[in-house]
Amino acid sequence: MVWFKRNTPGLAKQAKKNTPDGLWIKCESCKEIIYKKQLIENSYVCSHCEFHFRINSRKYIELLLDEGSFEERCEGMEAVDFLHFRDQKRYSERLKSARQKTGLKDAMRFGIGAVGGHPVVFSVMDFSFIGGSMGSVVGEKVARAVDLAREHRLPLIIVSASGGARMMESIISLMQMAKTSSRLARFSAEGGLYISILTNPTTAGVVASYAMLGDVHIAEPGALIGFAGPRVIKQTIGQDLPDGFQRAAFQLEHGFVDMIVNRKEMKSKLMTLLRFFTATGGTADA
Amino acid sequence: MPDILLDFEKPIVKLEKKISEMKALAEEENLELAGTIRNLEKKLDKLVKDTYSGLSRWERVQLARHPARPFSLDYINHLFTDFTELHGDRLFGDDPALVGGPAFFNGRPVMVIGQQKGRNTKEKLFRNFGMMNPEGYRKAIRLMKMAAKFRRPIIVFVDTPGAYPGLGAEERGQGEAIARNIYEMARLPVPLVVVIIGEGASGGALGIGLGDRILMLENSWYSVITPEGCAAILWRDAAKANLAADALKLIPADLIKLGVIDEIISEPGGGAHRNFAGTADAVRTGLLTHLAELDTLDGESLISARLEKYAAMGYYHDR
Numbered sequence: 001m002v003w004f005k006r007n008t009p010g011l012a013k014q015a016k017k018n019t020p021d022g023l024w025i026k027c028e029s030c031k032e033i034i035y036k037k038q039l040i041e042n043s044y045v046c047s048h049c050e051f052h053f054r055i056n057s058r059k060y061i062e063l064l065l066d067e068g069s070f071e072e073r074c075e076g077m078e079a080v081d082f083l084h085f086r087d088q089k090r091y092s093e094r095l096k097s098a099r100q101k102t103g104l105k106d107a108m109r110f111g112i113g114a115v116g117g118h119p120v121v122f123s124v125m126d127f128s129f130i131g132g133s134m135g136s137v138v139g140e141k142v143a144r145a146v147d148l149a150r151e152h153r154l155p156l157i158i159v160s161a162s163g164g165a166r167m168m169e170s171i172i173s174l175m176q177m178a179k180t181s182s183r184l185a186r187f188s189a190e191g192g193l194y195i196s197i198l199t200n201p202t203t204a205g206v207v208a209s210y211a212m213l214g215d216v217h218i219a220e221p222g223a224l225i226g227f228a229g230p231r232v233i234k235q236t237i238g239q240d241l242p243d244g245f246q247r248a249a250f251q252l253e254h255g256f257v258d259m260i261v262n263r264k265e266m267k268s269k270l271m272t273l274l275r276f277f278t279a280t281g282g283t284a285d286a
Numbered sequence: 287m288p289d290i291l292l293d294f295e296k297p298i299v300k301l302e303k304k305i306s307e308m309k310a311l312a313e314e315e316n317l318e319l320a321g322t323i324r325n326l327e328k329k330l331d332k333l334v335k336d337t338y339s340g341l342s343r344w345e346r347v348q349l350a351r352h353p354a355r356p357f358s359l360d361y362i363n364h365l366f367t368d369f370t371e372l373h374g375d376r377l378f379g380d381d382p383a384l385v386g387g388p389a390f391f392n393g394r395p396v397m398v399i400g401q402q403k404g405r406n407t408k409e410k411l412f413r414n415f416g417m418m419n420p421e422g423y424r425k426a427i428r429l430m431k432m433a434a435k436f437r438r439p440i441i442v443f444v445d446t447p448g449a450y451p452g453l454g455a456e457e458r459g460q461g462e463a464i465a466r467n468i469y470e471m472a473r474l475p476v477p478l479v480v481v482i483i484g485e486g487a488s489g490g491a492l493g494i495g496l497g498d499r500i501l502m503l504e505n506s507w508y509s510v511i512t513p514e515g516c517a518a519i520l521w522r523d524a525a526k527a528n529l530a531a532d533a534l535k536l537i538p539a540d541l542i543k544l545g546v547i548d549e550i551i552s553e554p555g556g557g558a559h560r561n562f563a564g565t566a567d568a569v570r571t572g573l574l575t576h577l578a579e580l581d582t583l584d585g586e587s588l589i590s591a592r593l594e595k596y597a598a599m600g601y602y603h604d605r
Binding site for chain 2: 245
């Protein structure tokens, strides 16, 4: 029985205070309010705490490649719901809404570009497309990027951001681990250079295939990098995970990444590495 | 006879019991029951056939996990001679969830490797329920490279509920270990035949499961994720595993249509746990057939055929 009736709307009904759209943005990590223009100038890195905001493939292309150098390949490649996979939602519907939301065809793009004048094959993932999950399209694009680099004898750079294999393509998504890794194995055996950039997050099937198979592994600060998800590990061992578990610094300490590079310095670091690996005169008789 | 029964196995065991009681009775009392017994046996045959041919995907997953199901070492000990187990990854330790070493198969020297589960609690813990740590993957690839060095074919038995999701496994690079294995297996210049005998869970299975030929026992499964894991994520309820099993299409009959496996090995008489000798014979025949085919290829041809095979896997529109 209700004795009193509220005539005015409750406190909870009030809209959350938002920062005015477009001008200011709140850092997800230190909660400082940052001027958006400044954030963009700072490569989407918080100037207070160095938190790396998640950015999409277009922004990585702008940040890492020379202006106007990127020529995308296989832009139109699209996933197919070949299993008619249906959980609470159909896979075909998930694909449709992901395409609408992101304006992308799938979670990976690749093409030829230049980094400080060095021509490269550049591939980059979009976490916003079904969690950057690897299905047939991601696998095929990685494979074609490797083949393109092999054909033109160019270095290969892959920027990963993925929750792992795409469940809605079941076993075929698992097979993309085999497809990508076997192509990389041939590329490497023939002397190809592959630099893997691991961003937040790079996990499961992608870490257990192409992201961990580079000549050089570069992690963005704070990136979650691991095979099993933290929640699953916590359930298995029945205790809380240590601070920083599976983060970039943890992977550096355990020897699985070569370096952690701030996004602002990423391009110049790539240029140095490309200069080293592609310069002639490595041996006395060369 | 397995002492742990799945629901759909109960009527079969009941009937078997009845037949053996009747046989005993006939002997003791010297009664003429041969006709009745024969009828019951016929009925039993039909019941076994109907039960096991009509299983749902989820029921097959349960059979693949049956506690009495034969494990890798059962096949190794039955089908191979002079198996010499080798231990350790030469980097950190030895993983008992993965066994392997040289052996003779049909008189021929091979390298045999398999994921091993335990039968009782003590063994289960020792084998970590068949869940490998990075050392297991690194031991496996060490043995495979050894096989390549001495030009021996490699036979792999897959049976794992997944790579171990533990703290130490992550510290020692579970992801790197699996990635490295797949990468190295792609370049091995010797025949690689993989048999999935029970569970083939995700990267944990693929980490030793790249091959020229993939054979699968009738009551086994192979998927990108366990049905429970998939249900927990996509249905937010692990109890919907039966729905996830159907959606994932993870049984051999599905996978052969998708071109992921090459042959289904049928399990006679109600499954490997009820008829091990018959199942092992079928595995032997399968291995012999595929090894004979692969023997005609040299190392380079094997590597390029393997590359082409995985290159063809994928469904997409390329407009």
